[in-house]
Amino acid sequence: xxxxxxxxxxxxxxxxxxxxxxxxxxxxxxxxxxxxxxxxxxxxxxxxxxxxxxxxxxxxxxxxxxxxxxxxxxxxxxxxxxxxxxxxxxxxxxxxxxxxxxxxxxxxxxxxxxxxxxxxxxxxxxxxxxxxxxxxxxxxxxxxxxxxxxxxxxxxxxxxxxxxxxxxxxxxxxxxxxxxxxxxxxxxxxxxxxxxxxxxxxxxxxxxxxxxxxxxxxxxxxxxxxxxxxxxxxxxxxxxxxxxxxxxxxxxxxxxxxxxxxxxxxxxxxxxxxxxxxxxxxxxxxxxxxxxxxxxxxxxxxxxxxxxxxxxxxxxxxxxxxxxxxxxxxxxxxxxxxxxxxxxxxxxxxxxxxxxxxxxxxxxxxxxxxxxxxxxxxxxxxxxxxxxxxxxxxxxxxxxx
Ligand code: SAH
Numbered sequence: 001x002x003x004x005x006x007x008x009x010x011x012x013x014x015x016x017x018x019x020x021x022x023x024x025x026x027x028x029x030x031x032x033x034x035x036x037x038x039x040x041x042x043x044x045x046x047x048x049x050x051x052x053x054x055x056x057x058x059x060x061x062x063x064x065x066x067x068x069x070x071x072x073x074x075x076x077x078x079x080x081x082x083x084x085x086x087x088x089x090x091x092x093x094x095x096x097x098x099x100x101x102x103x104x105x106x107x108x109x110x111x112x113x114x115x116x117x118x119x120x121x122x123x124x125x126x127x128x129x130x131x132x133x134x135x136x137x138x139x140x141x142x143x144x145x146x147x148x149x150x151x152x153x154x155x156x157x158x159x160x161x162x163x164x165x166x167x168x169x170x171x172x173x174x175x176x177x178x179x180x181x182x183x184x185x186x187x188x189x190x191x192x193x194x195x196x197x198x199x200x201x202x203x204x205x206x207x208x209x210x211x212x213x214x215x216x217x218x219x220x221x222x223x224x225x226x227x228x229x230x231x232x233x234x235x236x237x238x239x240x241x242x243x244x245x246x247x248x249x250x251x252x253x254x255x256x257x258x259x260x261x262x263x264x265x266x267x268x269x270x271x272x273x274x275x276x277x278x279x280x281x282x283x284x285x286x287x288x289x290x291x292x293x294x295x296x297x298x299x300x301x302x303x304x305x306x307x308x309x310x311x312x313x314x315x316x317x318x319x320x321x322x323x324x325x326x327x328x329x330x331x332x333x334x335x336x337x338x339x340x341x342x343x344x345x346x347x348x349x350x351x352x353x354x355x356x357x358x359x360x361x362x363x364x365x366x367x368x369x370x371x372x373x374x375x376x377x378x379x380x381x382x383x384x385x386x387x388x389x390x391x392x393x394x395x396x397x398x399x400x401x
Pocket of ligand 1: 211
């Protein structure tokens, strides 16, 4: 795909402002006329009364019709374009990411590459495309990743593209896009902690890299805290961190059976005997309720649930969900204990999340002190024009009494 735009799409009056301000999305309803027969991935110019505003790629299946790639009318979307953008993303990581061989190489919109995510695990890069409009460009993106990430043995693809419901067979499957098959489990090292990653069957691309610095923080905070509980543990990143940091007994709970199996292996990888700890394939809410009834108390509780609000309409429910989850967590937190609580819902602001925990504390009659407030690491940068990208909140509270 290269050369000039394949179509010009007229914007509805007054909808150009946010685009001029740098936001990368054009919703279907912002277009004057829905284009007919334009294929996914077509490079289009978005225009206002015929005048160029921005250039992007078209997606006929998504509520976001166009994702913007450039505001420069002279910039073509060709192989060199993808190379420049991926190289720019790689430069940030070279400068600012240290202490790990697993990091996010491309973070979508905030790296000027809407819908494109690339996570690097040692010698394997995992590419995730979030729009059908990217599939015609996949080859060029893979080439660009190879060029910008020396030492790769392979690029593995795990698209996240909604497909036709009638066409179940076309459900996107993971596959090698270039080079070698990835090993069954890739061993990565994050701030001295070893973690096994299953890029084929794991969630997202295999690991939640955005919590890396918070896992490191938990390792530091765990000293002298004997009993730890990690709710929504996935493959046990926070659990291993707590155990390495000094927690004598760590409970990991997640509904994902394979993730819990990998969590055990991750303990072994770090010279920790899983038999000294507990692993539960269970619903975290139910486990918390049981522990509460049993009167069990923990000196450290980590709560990192999946996004509660997947749409704007779901925000209110999500806030109530955060309040009740944190209330359940506080019910098992010993006085003097620490609560590490996170939210990855982009639509829930830091203030709203803070207030949800405030409500949980108030209703539980528990006195808390906020001792740390964290966001996302530099390999998950945020473009100021794209506030949706500023999604991760991680708060650390100490229970006073
Ligand atoms: N903290 C983890 C990432 C957690 S992602 C890390 O550092 O790697 C959220 C996890 O919540 C997923 O693993 C998902 O399987 C799990 N999950 C979703 N709903 C759950 C529930 N009701 N009870 C327990 N786990 C749940």
